[in-house]
Amino acid sequence: MHDEIKLLGGAMVTLGLATSALVVVPFLQLQGVEPPAGLKPYTSAQLRGRAVYIKNGCIYCHSQQPRDKAQAPDDKRGWGRASVAADYSYDRPHLLGTSRTGPDLFNIGARQPSQDWHLGHLYQPRAYTPGSIMPSYPFLFEIKEQADPGDRVLTLPPGFKPPGKLVVATQEALDLVTYLQGMDHTYPVFQVVETQKK
Numbered sequence: 001m002h003d004e005i006k007l008l009g010g011a012m013v014t015l016g017l018a019t020s021a022l023v024v025v026p027f028l029q030l031q032g033v034e035p036p037a038g039l040k041p042y043t044s045a046q047l048r049g050r051a052v053y054i055k056n057g058c059i060y061c062h063s064q065q066p067r068d069k070a071q072a073p074d075d076k077r078g079w080g081r082a083s084v085a086a087d088y089s090y091d092r093p094h095l096l097g098t099s100r101t102g103p104d105l106f107n108i109g110a111r112q113p114s115q116d117w118h119l120g121h122l123y124q125p126r127a128y129t130p131g132s133i134m135p136s137y138p139f140l141f142e143i144k145e146q147a148d149p150g151d152r153v154l155t156l157p158p159g160f161k162p163p164g165k166l167v168v169a170t171q172e173a174l175d176l177v178t179y180l181q182g183m184d185h186t187y188p189v190f191q192v193v194e195t196q197k198k
């Protein structure tokens with residue numbers, strides 16, 4: 001019986017230490033962090049697009065966390081400054097990601113603002129990046145004989161349009177692209193970093 005109590009006590013201490021290191025201490029450190037002045041809350045279209053991003057598993061190949069120079073050459077890859085906690089103020093849940101089969105997307109809106117490019121790339125990544133291993137998302141588009149009023153018809157590179165037909169973006173594709181275009185965390189965060197140090 002004596003050993004069981006020791007085992008249980010040891011397990012409780014280990015669990016308590018882990019909880020305080022991973023939950024309590026980070027909570028105390030980050031609870032006062034304010035959203036940076038340059039960060040805008042998501043619009044409703046961006047939030048819908050974010051849900052499409054989650055639903056389609058983009059996170060399995062794309063991270064949203066450029067790292068510090070000391071950890072990885074992310075700035076040289078053009079992915080932007082290292083992200084800080086405040087950058088995620090409006091992210092519920094955050095979409096940090098752990099895998100980087102594709103590039104980090106935390107600043108994709110800043111380096112690729114074109115709606116045409118994003119729509120075409122989602123319809124067929126290989127039309128824009130030869131040999132890309134990103135899956136295409138044809139179910140986010142409709143193939144039509146003729147465009148209806150208000151339709152967003154894709155301008156694809158030659159050879160990627162279905163012959164004699166049109167490719168039209170669905171609302172989901174448009175929302176997803178609005179979300180991607182809004183991914184711009186290039187504003188300065190010096191003040192935020194100062195606040196965190198206090």
Ligand code: HEC
Nearest residue numbers: 053056057058060061101102103108125129132133134135
């Ligand atoms: C199987 C892995 C994989 C999945 C899943 C995936 N991607 Fe990609 N993605 C890539 C790779 C690899 C590239 C680089 C080649 C290219 O540009 O196509 C890329 C490139 C991109 C780019 C261009 C990045 C740049 O820096 O030019 C965007 C934007 C993008 N993906 C968005 C998405 C979105 C949105 C989804 C979900 C709907 C998604 N990806 C799902 C692998 C993936």
